[in-house]
Amino acid sequence: MKKKFSISRRIVAAVMASFIAMTTLSACSDDSDAPDQQTDKHYVIGVIPFNDTAAEQLDWNNYLTEYVAKNYNIEFKFATAPGDAESAVTVVEELKLAGAEAILGIVDYPAAIQKANELEMWYIRAGGLSTLSDYEQIKDLPYYLGTMGPSLDEEYQAGYDMIESYVKDGKKDILVFAAILGLYLPSDMHVFRFEGMRDALVAAGAVYTPPASGSVVEGPGVGEFASGTSGLNITTIYGYPIESIDSTFHDRFTQAVSGKTFDAVAMTAEGSQNVNTWLNGAGITGVVIGEVSSFNATAGEAFETGILGYVVGKYGSSMGPAVIALINALDGHADIMRNADGTGARLTAPFWAANSSADFAAKRAFDDNADPAFNKAIMDKYIVRLNPSVTRTSFIEFAGFSFDDLKALH
């Protein structure tokens, strides 16, 4: 008995120690966020990730902590990615408790945005545009700045451009991987990207047959392509490669690709390394893959080894304008972003795209955390406090800067 108590005491001590360590650590991190500009107001901004482990999200987090926090007097509090609407509301409350005054959300649960409004925290939905139906529910909330990111048209265009580039390069045998479309995990982004691919293929002469209603495929569904006048051989596949979620994905994948060869793969999501591995496993090699992902190191390696041939996606500093919108709002200039009629704005931001290793490497180098695409020099010009001449129109332009725009400004 005595011995057991001593063990327990030790464990309790360890827990206490870890708590103390945690508290001290956080205290230290407060210090390390020493303002570069003493005149800057100190703001705390909460971040709600859409997924804790997605490469894209990790790049954004990296930009926020490694660049923005160091160059502005801003502290970021990261929440755990919420799994459903209720936890999104919880996360908003927790961020408020953690001292956040505004929220940079990569999710758009209306209830969470309402909660932020109720708690008088500015909310911007970044990284992609909210769907219209979600937007309609919340656009009138006074603390809702709006949504910023590639629009669904951009998503559509991304898919369209990827296929168009393949066709232009003379790729004949194309695998279209529509990711989660056929599952009960629908996402508008994926629908629009696929529709872009579909229309590009149809424009090239292929004939599309949508899935029959009541067929195998749930959700929006993925149909089949006949080559028509295009001279293309097109195969479609959908699914989600986590075995415990989509237990027959690998079966469907092999069913779809067996006995075929491919020049190119067009994906509505990221994961070129996985697709390449599966294709190799099925005995198919030397395929060029195009994905919608982000300009990060993993994609870079894949480009160098020739797995990736086309990338369209976001990049770490694409969060920059959203942060500036929040700073403006916190400074009392929410109207720079919000519409004149008092509703939240919908501001479009373009993707970047690369179709060669060199192209990719150049763009990636351009968005380095030492000097990112959206750097302090550019962004300061759109902080009303520092530059009172900013207007709503110029801010909209700023949010929509393309690669070339940014390049010209550097």
Next chain:
Amino acid sequence: MKGAYMKRLAKNILLTLIVPVSVTAIMLTACQIKGVPFWAPGSGFRAFIYSMMLAVFSAFALSLHMFAGRFDFSLGSVAILSAVIGGKIALAAGTNMFGMLIIFLIVGAVLGTISGLLYLLLNLPPMITSLGVALAYEGLSFAFSEGRGIQIALHPELLGGAALTPMFLILAISLIIMYALMNFTRFGFNYRAIQYGQKIAVDTGLNEKSNALVCYAICGSLVAIVGFLRLSYNGALQPQLNLSTSGTIFSAMLPLFIAALMVKVCESNIALVIGCFTATIITQGLSSIGLSAQTRSLISAFLMMFLLMYSINGQKWRDYFVNRKAKAAVQVAVA
């Protein structure tokens, strides 16, 4: 004597094969009627074996714990964490796929042992310990990789592990090892003694703790194989949070229930493999004839429920059909 033995053996083999063969026949016929291939020519078979292998090793680990009266939520998280750690070591060491497999086995065993030590130290119900371990391991697999998981797709020398030949080799070797372990080692002997009579075995002076610890280590290695196969097949693995790794366990339940049907007439390890085979055939067949994921999971859940009912009420149901006299005899036996 020998004749009787042969006869019994033949009967047992027949009884063992009845379920998998009939299920396969039904599924093949269904595909035939639908006019679809059961699996894709070429690599479809590999995808099938891969699915089966995942089931086999999850079920091996789960059953090893379950028959000793433990339930382990953390198996899925051990698979992922051993992939993250093992993968990183393998990349750093510049080894090949065999080296990677061995690294995985060791890492899995270490992770399993840690989990087992925690169980022994705390002496809480294993289900509770395993919840804590699952949370911690999921968190660590995130923390160790800064959330990025592990990618080996660009290292072809590490990738071959999920090809047909290595998979069959792994299966065969594991089966032999598991069979030997259970039947020809002190561990297996003590394990069975504890399984059937924990109190007596402990009173007789058997060291339950060391047995449990070895069991944890073995289970760790077994699910590390799951991690190895998933990483080899997919080229990359993402960490999962919020106990979502426990899905691995739920998917190993159906094979276990099927295996339970034939465990009386068949060596338990083989029964388990056959159970996994049958379950995978069912999933694959239902998918090939075009049922949606929802319908499939409904069917397999109902099947599991039915098997559960059968295993508990089967005797009663059978009695219902035989005459009352036989029923009386059974009741005497029960009393």
Next chain:
Amino acid sequence: MIVQESGVITGISIAENIALGEINQFGKYGFLRKKQVVDKAREVLATIGVTDIDPSLPAASIDLQDRKIIEIAKVWAKSPELFIVDETTTAVSQRGRSILYDLMKQQSAAGKSVIFISHDIDEVMEVCDRLTVLRDGNIVKSLPRSEFSLDIIKQLMIGRELQGDYYRSDYDGSYPDEVVLSVKDLHGFGLTGVTFDLHKGEILGIGGMSHCGMHPLGKMLFGILQPQNGSVKATDGSQIKDVATAMKRALGYVSKDRDSEALIPLAPIRDNIVSAGIDLIAKGGLFVFPTTEKAFSKKQVDDFQIKCSSDLQFINQLSGGNKQKVVFGKWIGAQSKVMILDCPTRGIDIGVKQAMYQLMYKLKQEGVAIIMISEELAELIGMSDRLLIMKNGKISKEFARSADLSESQIIDYMV
């Protein structure tokens, strides 16, 4: 050490049972030689004079009494310096008993020691060289063989001279005519047609060999087991089909498996006592208040002089006798008018035993009908108004209460 409960694991083979805990002797480097294990087991069995049991068979394939022999072999295989036998003989067949006595002699002849724990004074007096009497966890006294005497030992065991009679003293086997339980032609669970009536204020003894069907009979009377044929009817003519109806008709049942069927070991005394009488103290048929509950359980604890720190003490910390008192308290608290007692004095010391007998007699006088199922003929003879002897699922003989009734008269109808 050979323990009172079954010490054989049924899922593994006989040989493996014998090798349990000693497995390191067989094979090297963690591997196991199965043949060695079986050979060694055969050898061990032979040394204790058993050659008709094949050690390679699964332990589940042999009957309970042979399993006890396996257990003896298991312990003997370790060539112990000290051989502890705990209450084993009550569960063992005549053959097992002689093997055991034999081994005990061999052990002592070899200059090694034996500790033999038993309730059976006759047995102890027969085989032991020295006797230590324990009471309430304390050593009372040690006696050399020369000082063995039945009376002295009994006295030491209860700590005082037995006050009054051990069993009841009267030989008046009368009881009122009112039938409280009417049993007709019961079949199933080994019974092949059992019929009898139980009367108010009667102590009805039921005896026989342990597999004669009397234990399932007890369960059937209480509605735990359902007969295939036949009926059990209470005073008002209603049939007893399940435990709930049995309890409504004021039946109570004391199981022979105290720790697994009668009491919840990991619960306080109070919860256990209240469990059967909960309907009596529930207000509006639903609400139970701690104060009434406490009073209810306190009464039983006091009445039975249950030794405990409080009635919140857990059952698993009590001695066998005190546990049995809790069981009795549970049913008497529930105001049972018919008590079915299955081996009510199994595994409890002589003092508590006597208290139980006195209690039964008191209950009889209060008009409670008692069915006492027992494997001990002495107590059946000592207590019953009427004694039914069972054999092969049938009542083979009925005896009325008499001073002349002896065990030898009865035993012919049992075997």
Next chain:
Amino acid sequence: MRDVLLKYGNKLKPAIPFAGLILLAVVYLFVTDFHPTPFHLTTIINQVAVMAVLSTGAVFIFALGSFDISLGVAMGVSVCVGILAYNAGAGVVGMLFVCLAVGIGVSLVNSVLSSVFRLPVFIMTMAMLTVLTAVLQILIGGKSSLLVPSGIQAPIKAFDNLWVRLLFVGVYFAICLVLFNYTKIGRRNKLVGGSPIVAAQTGVSIAKQTIITFLISGTGVGLAAFLMLTRAQAVSVDTGASTGMDVMMAIVFGGMPLSGGAHSKIAAGIVGSLSIVLVSQILTMLGVSPGLSQVYKAVLFLAVVFVASLSYREKMLSRAIMF
């Protein structure tokens, strides 16, 4: 010394989870620089409500020595049907009744399966988890989520506040407290948890007890669904997916032994839920990353449960009791 320890250990043991909670509260205060505001309290109650109701109901199942791992998804289905009903014009009160009906209905199915077919609850509910997940997906019908109109004027917003939550949790907990501590239902629950055989031989109908138990927890599922709905105003395929495990953690955190029986405490659900909410808020306030925060939660969970279990341990290793 050992006896004293045992004696007081037994008396103090129920207080350990409370002590844990108080310790957490102190850390919480420390983290908030000893300036707790009404908002802190409001948030804690807002966040704890759903879990508290669910886990209080689940205590009854736990006391039987069992666990229903499908509770969370059952709530998800209940939320979903509630939204469908509301959107079909059922009104907020109608929606509440629909939620209750679905929660109780699902629980009834569970209880019948477990009592009539004698299926072990834990494994049975694992299969139910799959069934209910599929049902939820089919009900949602391929959309990313189903919403109820939730503008500021929406009727449902009137229920999205602290007082409604306090009322629901308070009333439900009070009823459960009475049922568990002051009625035959609670006594018999503990009896069955202690030993089903003894309970059966003492006249307790295990089947009836199981059905009553599931009715109580089913009511909890329905109420929790309503609270969830007023707060989240949406349902997606992930709603409730991890809740089953969270409830299990909460109850164990609250000092409930996994084996049920006499040690069962009705407050375990609320104490555990509060502890988990506090831990989660503390970790977010400290800005711990998602991975590490899970590790801390795990350590704390095991530590609290270990200390709470100290006084009733046996020589043998613990085993699962559900098989």
